[in-house]
Amino acid sequence: MVQPTAPSHGWPDDPVPLAPETAPVPEYTSGSLGDLLPTLVAGQGVSGFTHRIQELSPADRNCVFLIDGLGWEQLRAHPDEAPYLTSLLGSSRGGTGRPVTAGFPATTAASLASVGTGRYPGTHGLAGYTVRNPESGELMNQLRWKPWTAPHVWQPYPTIFRLAHEAGVHTAQVSSPIFSDTPLTKIALSGGTFHGQLSGEDRMDHAAEQLAGGDRSLVYTYYSELDGAGHRFGIDSDAWRGQLMFVDRLVQRLAEQLPPRSALYVTADHGMVDIPEGDDHRVDFDEDWELSAGVALLGGEGRARHVYAVPGAAADVLTCWREVLGEQFWVASRDEAIALGWFGDEVDERVRGRIGDVVAAAARDDVAITASVSEPHESAMVGMHGSMTPAEQFVPLLEVRS
Template sequence: MTFAQPGGWEVPPSHPGGWPHGPVPLDPSLAPAPRYGTGSLSDLLPAALTGLGLPGHERAFALPPADRVCVFLIDGLGWEVLRAHPSVAPFLTSLLPSSNAGAGKPISVGFPSTTATSLASLGTGLPPAAHGMVGYRVLDPDSGALMNQLRWEPWTEPSRWQPHPTLFVRADGAGVAACQVSAPHFERTPLTRVALSGGTFLGRSDPWERIDEAARRIAEADRTLVYTYYAELDGAGHRFGIDSEEWRAQLSRVDALAQRLAERLPPRAVLYITGDHGMVDVPRTEEARFDFDHDWELRAGVAQLGGEGRARHLYAVPGAAADVHAVWREVLAEDAWVATRDEAVALGWFGPPGTGVEARVGPRIGDVVVAMSGEAAVIASETEPRESALIGMHGSLTPAEQLVPLLEVRT
């Protein structure tokens, strides 16, 4: 079957008799799914709130109780890259062999492994299938436009897009002194509102002042929940790659910041250090960068291209989803797990298998979902020039992107 497009070209037929033009495509059922409910980023705060004595947050993933909890989230800190740089991050590395249950080991983030999705999972304690932040750029079914969930463009009412209360709101309502200490420009962003709001927000531009303020807030009450954040490691990885001196300099700085915070913990406190995703470097070669804007096979039948280079949502022309799925499977072959929307949901990419997705969330997921498996990416050099020029990327299901450390310091 083929179907004509306005430009006069046609989608090539699928190959029911096999894959004569290359390797057999990867089986998406063999992709490593996130550990929702048993060891994912969305389980961290529910376990911490249970330890603070708040009922209703119990899960299979548990952490020892503490009266004062601080979460230091380092954007872009993956498990694999941390373990690969012990001399650059000696303090963080010293926390890896912890014997405490659940700590000192990797946890997974969700899918896609990207900041907006991960922050929503952390702050709400929900998987993407429930909170609805299912990608970097996804379809708003009400407007028909692609919505960038990190930059919140075009504007969409936050409470409509993500209606669930955050765990900071719940903690604050239960008498826990909740606080976020972050860069001032994050205070009023829609992403902060839907993912991290609740309690007190304190803006500090200087990261050392941020760390010191977080330490003060941990000690301010008998029961506290403090969140603080560092973004520059991720930025260095995107611009220069994780195999760069600039990235290593940022990792060294992060290590010093974490040690400073750990040394200032008050009694009866615990510090959890984690990340929102890892990262891989994508070579600047044609073999590693499939350019959607210049590949007629990949463009065929795709009405809108969502997601990001390592995790794509494909919104098909009506009636074209099956052909788009077949073509992308063949073209990407060993470079990606390519699944239909129903397959991705059933396999547990967006939430625990068997739980489905909330009704408002389903249409945001592409008709076809693409998770890159190696070091390649699907870029769009003309329509996404800035993102396409990045060296370090993330978003997929590989351990390098999915696994983040959960490091613990307890007093």
Template sequence: MTHLGHDAFEILDPADAPAPAYGAGALADLLPAVAAGLGVPGYTAHLPLEPADRVCVFLVDGMGWELIKRHPEYAPFLNSLVAGGRAITAGFPSTTATSLASVGTGLAPGEHGLAGYTLAVPGAGYLMNQLRWHPQVDPRGWQPHPTVFQRAHEAGVATCQVSSPLFSQTPLTQVALSGGTFLGRTTGEERMDQAARWLAEHDRALCYTYVSELDGAGHRFGVDSDDWRMMLNTVDRLAKRLAEQLPPRSALYVTADHGMIDIAPEDRIDFDEDWELSAGVSLLGGEGRARHVYAVPGAATDVFTVWSEVLGDRMWVATRDQAIAAGWFGPVVEERVYHRIGDVVAAARDDIAVIASRREPGESSMVGLHGSMTPVEQLVPLLEVRS
């Protein structure tokens, strides 16, 4: 594939990318604010949340702020909360593993280290999918910080996670969401009812619950599909079901890990068929709209130059140090995390994606994608119900 006219456009400045609002209104700030309100030592509220004795966080995978507002007829309950709620930002990349780690630890990606969908394991020569893990990587070594749930439990708060039984023993749950009691419930209705019961049974409680089906519908059918809209309606009914069961002195926060955008086939650039983009690259990490690009030794500068020339008018293309300096991964990037980040990091501004049809056939076939810092991907709801 030949790319023409590389000098005919202005390359985007990575410093101009809308980096997440870490410490001032990001997903990582939610549980620390809740914990501070519950009296858990060591936490500061960077979000202005009124304290409550019983708190439930309901996280809906893939339910962006803009997507809720587009569909008031399918999400009437959630839209009734929008006026009193606000948008906060996911971290970068706006992807599930990164966001769930930020929620559970209260830390930005540069600290917890799950800084992408797939990341290189430094010195190992292979990628690790942060959702599926790798048997040779110790979870606690990869993410050593305690979770907010662990610290709340130690402080005497009755703490639980209500989710699919399939997630009870996963490495991601272990490093991001563990602490207190895990209650496996299969259906969304069972999770809502169990979360409400947990709050009612304890005077000082923190409960987290989660559904993933909206994200699955978006990936398979796209967010501009009847399947996705009907699943949004199901989520809306689940949120209402939980809200109507809240015991006294409770607060419910409905949020998400990222939004989503549909990318047309003609707007997908196939890395596996593109000799320019693939030259000098040893590993291609991340996902279609948020790529970590790992260069062969000595080729990082050349890879950055080519990716900037080919994609720099449509993606924010940065070196590792430029992305860190621009605050994409938070105010701090710990030493153990530094080399997990690509030599080059590319985040889509326009409606495009860099897929890899041979390396990532499943991901490359998805209709709805996410990962970058555009509002439809990055902004997630913080909706509140009190009793």
């Protein structure tokens, strides 16, 4: 019988596995996306919240503009395409510009839930792009919400928007109409009123109107097309640069309409890296017998994987993934990842089973674990994200005050 040969990844034959404790854990409790809204509403006098991000001063009216996929490093690398945003990196307009961390994994569903609830993935429970539902044993896509799961059972905590609204703050979300009634909106961004606006310009104008709608206001607005261009064409593409130029004009349009006593905060849910083609950069799980051995389900995404082992195989899967991925990924057991704080300072019991038996996070900017058969769309993407590298983790927190 001919024995199968080991897959070739183009990596060192005897790599030294990266220790999980060397991964740069997000700045939970003081400098992450989950700390932004608690800080803002604490400054508005909403009880139960504390001032977590010390550099931010209170304002009566706060607007958060979240630009999907705009990483701190990508913004700093493109000053010509984003002159207005670049000007906010300093303090020339009465505000400050600094990076904050997205949280792990650095992916949209997890980050939006962190923003809206003021909690971290280990407690709100949206701990990946796809995770296993412990009740059904199926993979759940938490961005598309498939298969259907009762939203407020999956994420039971109230949003900050709801709590601020109940405290008398004028609260609104201004976004594309397609997001008006999605499960992710319900459990992460609902509270007050939702205002659907198709064009980016209309969103900026309407956000300014809503901001002026109360003596104390909390307004959220969102733009997704930059992220889409990055996934399809990469952040080194004309399409991505064109979207960045448009976003820059949107931010300036909104900033110039701020009513008195307002603060505008521009941020993002994650950064992005371009993954080259070829086996040296893309490991296809569906074609790799070593990585797939003993694995029942593969969750997460290319840069941040949840690996669910068949019963009794978790230790062997952990050993194999460390040996195969070597120095390219931080590979941890579930217990290690939780103890190291990858998902925040606490992990709710209902969330533990959603985290993989093995968690693998890319440590280099040019590698990913794809799945060409089970994830053909995601595997074809140029731009990817999810891990704890600076290019993915650091997102801007830019401030304009009136």
